Amino acid sequence: MNQTFNLHRFGLMVRLELAEKGQSYLLSILPILLFLFAMMVPITFSKEYNSNLEGLHPAALLLSVFLGGSFYTSLAFNQYGAPANAISEVMIPASRLEKFFCAWFLNLLFIIPLFGLFILLSDWTTNFANHRLSQLGIREQYVMLPAEMRNTYFLFYIIINGLVFLGSIYFKESAYLKTLGLTIALFIVLLVGNQWFARYLTSFPKNSLHISPFEPGWQIVLEESSTYHNIMLAPAMQTYVNFLPFLVLVALWYITYIRLTEREI
Amino acid sequence: MLTLQDVSFGYNKRRLLFDRLSMQLEPGSIYGLLGKNGAGKSSLMRCMAGLLFPLNGNIDINGHAPKNREPAFLQDIFFIPEEPYLPNLTIDKFVKTRAPFFPQFDDALFLHYLSECEIPTAGKLSELSFGQKKKVLISFALATNVRIVLMDEPTNGLDIPSKSQFRRMVSHALQPDRLILISTHQLRDLENLIDYVLILHEHKMVMQHSLQEISERLHFGVRPSLDEHVLYSEPSLQGYKTVRVNLHQEESRVEFEALFQAVVAQPERIQTLFQNPMLQPVQK
Secondary structure: OOOOOOHHHHHHHHHHHHHHHHHHHHHHHHHHHHHHHHHHHHHHHOOOOOHHHHHHHHHHHHHHHHHHHHHHHOOOOHHHOOHHHHHHHHOOOOOHHHHHHHHHHHHHHHHHHHHHHHHHHHHHHHHHHHHHHHHOOOOOOOOOOOHHHHHHHHHHHHHHHHHHHHHHHHOOOOHHHHHHHHHHHHHHHHHHHHHHHHHHHOOOOOOOEEEOOOOOOEEEEEOOOOEEEEEOOOHHHHHHHHHHHHHHHHHHHHHHHHHHHHOOO | OEEEEEEEEOOEOOEOOEEEEEEEEOOOEEEEEEEOOOOOHHHHHHHHHOOOOOOEEEEEEOOEOHHHOOHHHHOOEEEEOOOOOOOOOEHHHHHHHHHHHOOOOOHHHHHHHHHHOOOOOOOEHHHOOHHHHHHHHHHHHHHOOOOEEEEEOOOOOOOHHHHHHHHHHHHHHOOOOOEEEEEOOOHHHHOOOOOEEEEEEOEEEEEEEEHHHHHHHEEEEEEOOOOOOEEEEEEEOOEEEEEEEOOOOOOOOOOHHHHHHHHHHOHHHHHHHHHOHHHOOOOO
16 A cells, blocks of 8 residues: 555545544634625625725735634644644554645635635625716726736735644644744845845935835835836746745745654654 | 664753663563653653654564654554543544544444443543543554554553453453553553563663563562562561562562562662573572
8 A cells, every 4th residue: 555645545534634623624714704705795885985895805805814814724733732632643544645635635625715705706896886886876986906916915825824834733832823923023024124125226215215015016116206116027037936936835835744744742 | 563773762862761772572462661750651652653753773663664654554553642632523423534544443342342431422522531531542442453552551540440441451452463562650550461561760671571580580578577689678567578589489479569669779680680590590
């Protein structure tokens, strides 16, 4: 029998995981979906343009998709926390790859559709609301999330989930809070680094700079002149840069697997 | 077969729990692993189960290195930790999801053990008491029919009737191709159960002998006075309860507590006694 990966054993692992953790998964999925719908749908009832209702969509992205999704991800290896539970898990006669892929599969099974659902709901509710406003003769329209922004947010989303996935096996206690803390710290360091690099490229101007990593490309805005300086990469280099987040994600998954194989109890 | 070759382990490289342990445990026997608290019994068992990785040396269990945690290895070993974990499932669901991983699992035997232990089969496992959880896990372990069963303090939390049940179940579960290793500090729980005694003391395995060898070389009894052949003594109503060199091949029942105290008090003398052919007991 193959000692690395066997489809039958993988199936047994998925069945076992669903039996033992299905309830926890369900208890985290239901509030996430309820919250998502509760924040996305109200825009469809608007009879006039309401910026507060429009603002609920980015809030849903942050709270329900990013926070909720990452909380779900933090459950991936939580059975390896308490020693008694971890012993029971390690001693299951399945390979380390099967155990890893089981957690990975059940994670992606919810995480990817969750983002897809957000995009679908965002498009549908915004179109519906705009159509209704047009019918009511209101000229103001709700703004759709631009495609480039979706891609950028999706990249952030999968990287954050990759980090939380690693954190769920790396930390034995309070894994979610610790990973979230570290992720926020990492983002602050990146933002500060980004800011410093932009100021360095513009020879440390006296005017304040506005640089957002959440926008497509790398724009530097000199506020007083309102001039945008787009830092463009060569097309070939841009392709590599586009792949970078996926490489980071695969690296995070690989580190998670290594951590799982090296876990001692 | 379970073989350890120069195995060292410690949570800190400067303070080893055990150092260069070598031993070979054969199937068809029940081994009792004894030692003081913190001697490294649980860590040794976890190294054998592949839960901890030795700093040096090799462990071989039926041709597998435990640290690789291969499915074929895990299908043939069951480790019962001191603190049992059972998921929030019914017994039926537990068996349906866990048993398929063990090709030799015997459902009827598991149900038989459960009824012997008077475990209610309705309701969830998480609702059981600590002792009941332990009995479910022991029953499941024995029903898997794996060739290696490692039990860490299995009788902790069991009431007196359950302890005799445990002894009965384990002795009935022993097969010629099965090896059972029990670690405990409750020495009386192992009486009439084990065939071999392993004592881990101050980083070394200071004793690894069968009960027969022990009773050939040591005599356990009560004496009115002490002499130079006494290895360990404690006052009793009739004089002294002693462990002596068995000079005249007298028969006596091995008393684990006294044996343990004797080995811990005079490890070198006991080791010499068991190793040096010049000190073999005199035939009657």
